Amino acid sequence: MDYMDLAIIEAEKAALRGEVPIGAVVVDSRTGEVLARAGNRTEEDNDPTAHAELVALRLAARHIGSPRLPYCDLYVTLEPCTMCATAISFARIRRLYFGAYDPKGGGVDHGAQFYNQSTCHHRPDVYGGLRENECGLLLRSFFQEKRA
Amino acid sequence: MDYMDLAIIEAEKAALRGEVPIGAVVVDSRTGEVLARAGNRTEEDNDPTAHAELVALRLAARHIGSPRLPYCDLYVTLEPCTMCATAISFARIRRLYFGAYDPKGGGVDHGAQFYNQSTCHHRPDVYGGLRENECGLLLRSFFQEKRA
Numbered sequence: 001m002d003y004m005d006l007a008i009i010e011a012e013k014a015a016l017r018g019e020v021p022i023g024a025v026v027v028d029s030r031t032g033e034v035l036a037r038a039g040n041r042t043e044e045d046n047d048p049t050a051h052a053e054l055v056a057l058r059l060a061a062r063h064i065g066s067p068r069l070p071y072c073d074l075y076v077t078l079e080p081c082t083m084c085a086t087a088i089s090f091a092r093i094r095r096l097y098f099g100a101y102d103p104k105g106g107g108v109d110h111g112a113q114f115y116n117q118s119t120c121h122h123r124p125d126v127y128g129g130l131r132e133n134e135c136g137l138l139l140r141s142f143f144q145e146k147r148a
Numbered sequence: 149m150d151y152m153d154l155a156i157i158e159a160e161k162a163a164l165r166g167e168v169p170i171g172a173v174v175v176d177s178r179t180g181e182v183l184a185r186a187g188n189r190t191e192e193d194n195d196p197t198a199h200a201e202l203v204a205l206r207l208a209a210r211h212i213g214s215p216r217l218p219y220c221d222l223y224v225t226l227e228p229c230t231m232c233a234t235a236i237s238f239a240r241i242r243r244l245y246f247g248a249y250d251p252k253g254g255g256v257d258h259g260a261q262f263y264n265q266s267t268c269h270h271r272p273d274v275y276g277g278l279r280e281n282e283c284g285l286l287l288r289s290f291f292q293e294k295r296a
Contacts, residue, residue, distance in 0.1 A: 047206050048215040048239040049197065058195050067196040082262050083234035086255070090231065091196040104267060107234070111267035112260035114230050119252060119259035 014039030024052035024076040026060035036060035053084040077135040082107030096124040099135025162187030172200035172224040174208035184208035201232035225283040230255030244272040247283025
């Protein structure tokens with residue numbers, strides 16, 4: 001089982017809670033330890049900022065006792081939005097791996113593309129499209145069921 | 149005392165905690181009630197996302213029991229960064245009032261300018277430069293003392 005599997009499991013758990021199925025995992029790249037795993041919790045927590053990535057970053061930072069995670073990688077099932085992409089930069093994440101691309105809400109390869117701005121002071125290495133079909137199918141199934 | 153006074157007080161309290169002095173207040177525009185007030189807590193909470201605006205948004209949303217705050221206004225002493233600007237949009241904030249402009253880190257009138265993107269689905273009314281000198285002086289004094 002790899003780290004994206006863990007992120008997908010978090011996304012599936014989010015769907016069971018009625019949340020948009022997105023999951024994220026933060027890993028210490030030096031040891032391979034999983035520091036945090038989280039799914040989207042926006043509705044359940046009444047928190048507009050509780051995207052999977054933000055929740056995972058906050059848990060990992062608290063776990064290691066620093067707001068900066070320079071040796072850590074983040075795995076997430078969907079291209080991060082602009083809020084999350086910026087938070088990933090602030091946290092000094094080393095590598096960002098994401099699953100499905102998000103032309104409507106993404107902020108890495110789409111939209112504001114924060115990492116391409118001159119005001120972005122840390123740009124993680126970005127690897128998009130990891131397990132793309134599987135991650136995208138989770139979301140499509142969720143919204144199809146909502147509409148049914 | 150107006151709402152920006154309250155935001156400035158939160159910024160001053162943040163400075164006393166050794167945090168970058170930025171403060172934010174969320175107000176229910178229908179009643180005038182202050183739903184949340186917060187300063188920057190990044191270092192103290194070991195949380196890369198704990199900017200004053202994000203902390204205040206989370207508190208206000210929990211207070212009213214919804215991740216969306218469509219009748220609320222946000223007052224903050226500095227132009228929000230890209231992360232916070234996006235979170236303000238997600239929270240459906242009605243009006244954003246900010247103090248000093250931030251050419252280096254701001255994401256409203258500078259940088260990624262999320263509200264001008266086609267992927268931004270809610271744009272608050274924005275009023276920048278409110279008590280600009282006072283708000284900027286707080287930050288300049290803080291960093292001068294740090295360097296001294």
